[in-house]
Amino acid sequence: MDKLSSQRLPPLKRNWWLKHRFFKLYMLREATVLPLVFFTLCLLAGMVALLQGAESWQGWIAFMRSPIVFVLNLLALAASLFHAATFFVLFPRVMPLRIAGHSLPDQAIVAGQWAGVVAVALLFFWLLGRA
Amino acid sequence: MEKIAMNKHRSQHKQAFDEPLWWGLFSAGGVCFAVLLPAVILFIAILLPLGLLPADALSYERASALLFSVPGFLFVGAVVCLPLFHAAHRLRHGLFDISVGNDALNKKLMYGGAALLSIVALGIVVAGFFS
Numbered sequence: 001m002d003k004l005s006s007q008r009l010p011p012l013k014r015n016w017w018l019k020h021r022f023f024k025l026y027m028l029r030e031a032t033v034l035p036l037v038f039f040t041l042c043l044l045a046g047m048v049a050l051l052q053g054a055e056s057w058q059g060w061i062a063f064m065r066s067p068i069v070f071v072l073n074l075l076a077l078a079a080s081l082f083h084a085a086t087f088f089v090l091f092p093r094v095m096p097l098r099i100a101g102h103s104l105p106d107q108a109i110v111a112g113q114w115a116g117v118v119a120v121a122l123l124f125f126w127l128l129g130r131a
Numbered sequence: 132m133e134k135i136a137m138n139k140h141r142s143q144h145k146q147a148f149d150e151p152l153w154w155g156l157f158s159a160g161g162v163c164f165a166v167l168l169p170a171v172i173l174f175i176a177i178l179l180p181l182g183l184l185p186a187d188a189l190s191y192e193r194a195s196a197l198l199f200s201v202p203g204f205l206f207v208g209a210v211v212c213l214p215l216f217h218a219a220h221r222l223r224h225g226l227f228d229i230s231v232g233n234d235a236l237n238k239k240l241m242y243g244g245a246a247l248l249s250i251v252a253l254g255i256v257v258a259g260f261f262s
Contacts (some may be wrong), residue, residue: 026154033218036164039172040211040218043152044248046175047255050198051262054191064180071174080172084165091249102255121170128174128188129195 032083035076042069088113151243153220160217163209171210199259205257212249219245 017023042064049060063069090104091113151234178184187193219241226237 012230016230027225027228028227030219030221031153033221036168036214037218037222038260039168039176039247040215042176042250047252048258050191050194051255057191057194063178064176070176070180073172075241077169077172077177080168083161084169087161087165091261116166117169120167121173124170124174125146128178128184130185 029086030085032079035072035079036073036083039076042073084113084117137251153216156213156216157220160215160220164214164217168214195259199262201257204253204256204260207252211252212245215245215248216242232254 017027044058045063046057049056064073088110089106091096093102097104097109171177174184175189179189192229198206223234223237223241229236231237
């Protein structure tokens with residue numbers, strides 16, 4: 001075995017990520033986009049329905065009420081929150097913020113991003129939630 | 132064997148110029164997925180089908196007026212297009228991680244799919260705006 005080939009790593013098996021909790025969580029995070037794609041396709045269908053007319057729009061809302069679609073969208077909500085939890089902790093690592101010579105604590109940056117999530121939800125409530 | 136490895140290295144090197152674009156879209160889409168999508172999914176895919184929103188909040192007329200507008204166009208860009216590129220990026224790398232397909236083809240399929248659906252989504256808004 002020469003030097004070069006001994007340095008080359010053997011190809012990984014497909015289940016390599018099942019062997020450690022850290023890698024399982026990594027794959028779970030990668031998988032958060034699956035329900036996201038499902039929700040996006042639902043949203044696209046809703047946009048098409050809206051373009052078609054009032055009857056199609058009501059039909060789309062009924063489609064969104066069907067149990068399987070509803071459960072998959074609940075999963076999408078959970079996935080978006082899990083993604084948010086993993087994504088927000090990256091921010092202070094990628095771009096540490098300094099204000100007036102003092103570095104902002106990581107928790108403050110993470111909390112600020114969660115405040116953003118709440119702010120967007122409040123905006124939606126203001127737009128859609130009031131009778 | 133040696134030659135194949137070198138070719139692979141060279142082709143990877145050749146592709147590298149576009150990678151910052153995909154990582155940039157992945158990152159921007161990740162922010163939108165984390166900050167915007169929880170509220171969007173909650174209101175559109177959970178509260179609306181459950182009938183927990185006021186009756187006229189997303190009636191056909193109101194939903195059309197909200198979506199087929201300039202803010203609606205920006206909404207679709209942030210809630211559909213960017214998260215689609217985020218999903219495409221994660222799916223591409225996820226497929227690589229479990230050794231499914233080959234990366235060059237997956238890359239074209241994933242980013243191509245995201246681009247196609249993005250154009251459809253933005254096209255629907257434009258079509259609704261002018262109809």
